[in-house]
Amino acid sequence: MAFGYNIDQRKINKRNFIIDLFRQQGLLSKAQAKDLSGYSMDTVLSIFSSLQEDGLIEEADGKQKPKGRRATFFKLKSREVLYLGITYNQGGIFSSVVSFSDEIVLTHATGLEMGISEASFTESFLDHLNEVVAMLGDEKSQLAAIGCSVPGGRDSESGLVLRYTFMPFTEAIDFRSLIEKAFPGKSVQVEQNAQSMASYFLHDSELMEKYERILFISSRAGTVSGLIFNGKVVAGNGEFGHIRVSDDPAGCVCGRKGCLDCYFSLQSFSELLYQRGLVDRAAVKEGTADLSPLADLYSKGEDEIVNELDRRLAFFCSAMLDVINVTVPDLVILSGELLAIYGEADKRIREIVAERFPDSGFVRHYEKSEIIFSGLGPEMAAQGICYRMVREEWEYIGET
Numbered sequence: 001m002a003f004g005y006n007i008d009q010r011k012i013n014k015r016n017f018i019i020d021l022f023r024q025q026g027l028l029s030k031a032q033a034k035d036l037s038g039y040s041m042d043t044v045l046s047i048f049s050s051l052q053e054d055g056l057i058e059e060a061d062g063k064q065k066p067k068g069r070r071a072t073f074f075k076l077k078s079r080e081v082l083y084l085g086i087t088y089n090q091g092g093i094f095s096s097v098v099s100f101s102d103e104i105v106l107t108h109a110t111g112l113e114m115g116i117s118e119a120s121f122t123e124s125f126l127d128h129l130n131e132v133v134a135m136l137g138d139e140k141s142q143l144a145a146i147g148c149s150v151p152g153g154r155d156s157e158s159g160l161v162l163r164y165t166f167m168p169f170t171e172a173i174d175f176r177s178l179i180e181k182a183f184p185g186k187s188v189q190v191e192q193n194a195q196s197m198a199s200y201f202l203h204d205s206e207l208m209e210k211y212e213r214i215l216f217i218s219s220r221a222g223t224v225s226g227l228i229f230n231g232k233v234v235a236g237n238g239e240f241g242h243i244r245v246s247d248d249p250a251g252c253v254c255g256r257k258g259c260l261d262c263y264f265s266l267q268s269f270s271e272l273l274y275q276r277g278l279v280d281r282a283a284v285k286e287g288t289a290d291l292s293p294l295a296d297l298y299s300k301g302e303d304e305i306v307n308e309l310d311r312r313l314a315f316f317c318s319a320m321l322d323v324i325n326v327t328v329p330d331l332v333i334l335s336g337e338l339l340a341i342y343g344e345a346d347k348r349i350r351e352i353v354a355e356r357f358p359d360s361g362f363v364r365h366y367e368k369s370e371i372i373f374s375g376l377g378p379e380m381a382a383q384g385i386c387y388r389m390v391r392e393e394w395e396y397i398g399e400t
Contacts, residue, residue, distance in 0.1 A: 014039060016396040019056070022076045023102050024205050027062045029071040034373045048074065054252070056080055076101035082142045083389045084132065085147040085382035086179070087193055088112075089182070089221065090167060093128045094379040097136065098386035100394055102203050107379060108132055112188075115282060122178070129182035144393065145187040147173045147385035149196035151221060161281065189389065193381040194218060195236030198226025200376070200384030202391060207373035215329035215369075217320065219336035220378065222265045227327055233388070241265060244320040260319045263312045264338060269294060272308065295341040310352065313342060317352050324365050332371045335380070339373060346373040 014037075022028055028036075033046045051057040053079065062073030081100040088094065092112050094146040097105040112121065133140060136233045150170070174288050176188045201207055207214070214228040225238035241261035243255045252259035262268060270289035273279045279289045297305040316339075324332065341347040349371065357366075381394060 002181050013397055014043060015047050015050065015396050018044070018051070019076065019100070019394055020317055020396050022057070022074075023203075027060055027073045027075050029062065029073050031071065034070045038117075040378065078103040079105060079139060080142060081144050082136075082139065082178065083386040084143055084183075085149060085196070085384070085386040086129075086146070086152075086390075087378060087381040088125070089151055089378050090114075091378075094377075094382050095128065095132050096379060097132070097143075097383040097388060098390065101339055101392055102387065102390065104383065105139075106132075106135055107382075108135060109379070118172065121167070121169070125173075125175075125178055126182065129179065133182055140183070143183065143186055145189065145389050146179055146183055147189045147191065147196070147389055148179060149191060149193040149381040149385045150175065151193050161188060181317070189385070191385060192224075192237045194224035194226050194238060195233060196381040196388065197224075197235050197335070198228055198233045199388035199391075200380045200382065201228065202231060202384075203387045207331075211329075211331040213327065213329045214331045214333060215323065215327050216333045217335070219264065219316070219325075219334070219338035220266065222261045223316070223319075223336070223338070225323060236284065240319060240321075240323065244324060245315040246317050254353035255394075261314055262316060263315045266291070268312070269338060269341070276305075289338060295343070298341055299343055309341065310348075313336075313348065314352050317349055317357060320349070321353070321357055321366055324369055328365050329369050332369050333374055335374045335376055338376065344373070346371045 017037060018126055021033060023186045025032070025036070030041070030044050030048055033039075033048070034041050039046065039047075048057070051074075051336075060073050060075040062071065064070055066158065076099075078099045078101050082105060083098050083100070085098065086095045090112065093110040095108045095363070097107075099105055108128065108131060110124055110131070112124060116124070136143070176190055179188045180186070197218050201216065208228075208231040212230060216226040216228065218224050222241040225240040226233055227235040237253075241264070241368075242252065242256070242259045244256060244258050245260050246258035246263070248258050248262070250262040252262050253258055254261075266289070267284070267300060269291055270279060270284040273289050273293060274281060274284045276293075278293045294305065295311065298309055305391070320332070334345055334349070334352070337342055342348045353366065382384075
């Protein structure tokens with residue numbers, strides 16, 4: 001993209017490109033920056049000078065060539081221009097502080113008790129924020145923006161949660177206002193956690209270069225999806241769990257019947273545990289059941305559990321194949337505690353697809369899609385929203 005006569009914007013763009021090279025390379029000399037960017041040495045010298053003046057880079061030790069003039073290396077300062085990401089689920093509140101350099105500066109987690117009330121959750125959320133303030137100390141002034149990643153739907157204008165089945169009281173909580181109390185004067189953004197989780201992968205430059213189209217599927221309380229295309233999240237709030245996978249009369253909270261969430265969700269897996277006498281009814285109601293007993297029984301090959309969980313995974317596979325046919329991804333990244341029950345989830349999925357959904361026709365999108373499982377936890381949403389804010393603030397646009 002050309003910027004025409006907007007010289008200032010072109011200068012910012014070039015500077016952001018050098019910053020992005022620092023993120024990729026770690027250390028850079030001015031000569032290396034010139035070679036990698038294709039810019040003139042005068043341009044590189046000007047950019048390095050401005051980055052030093054703004055306190056964004058510092059000298060660092062680098063590997064010298066055995067012969068020739070000694071080079072001076074620089075790196076991005078890791079504790080300048082910080083971004084705070086916050087997320088939560090039934091189990092806890094999670095925060096991450098990420099530098100504009102993409103380095104994770106600190107993380108913090110607060111556990112939540114089963115069946116917590118709105119008042120107690122709000123108090124815990126504020127306590128968590130104040131603890132982050134204390135951990136940051138004087139570096140609080142370096143915060144450029146704060147992002148809150150919420151499960152369920154959310155209103156883009158107010159930032160209010162529209163629905164979260166396991167913590168319905170959060171619909172009444174204004175997260176933006178809560179955060180502004182702890183961090184007055186700071187810009188606050190609120191977005192759905194599927195968008196944030198998909199954004200997590202944007203900081204992996206090798207992944208972005210290797211795959212043009214990436215489908216991300218997260219199965220935690222329910223199943224959501226995001227689509228990354230050419231290094232950007234183009235669909236970050238996919239209701240994967242509301243794909244119809246069965247003619248059974250099972251009713252879904254969306255109002256339809258036979259949706260994936262009826263069979264493949266924390267709620268439905270908790271019910272399965274309750275039927276086996278492994279959890280009490282309260283754990284099912286609050287959506288806080290520990291799923292490790294299911295994983296243990298599955299790994300041991302307990303026939304009844306294996307058959308039932310494989311039936312449910314087949315529903316997941318059916319939905320996944322439909323989405324793959326619609327989006328045609330090069331890579332599918334799976335994540336979440338529900339899939340973790342199956343051990344090597346990507347391997348078991350390929351086995352079930354081969355057994356029950358043979359790809360024998362001319363349309364072979366699934367066959368061409370690589371599938372991997374990521375064991376990242378809910379904190380990835382807090383980090384992902386930071387990576388998105390960094391990219392938007394420091395975006396480099398390739399010029400033509």
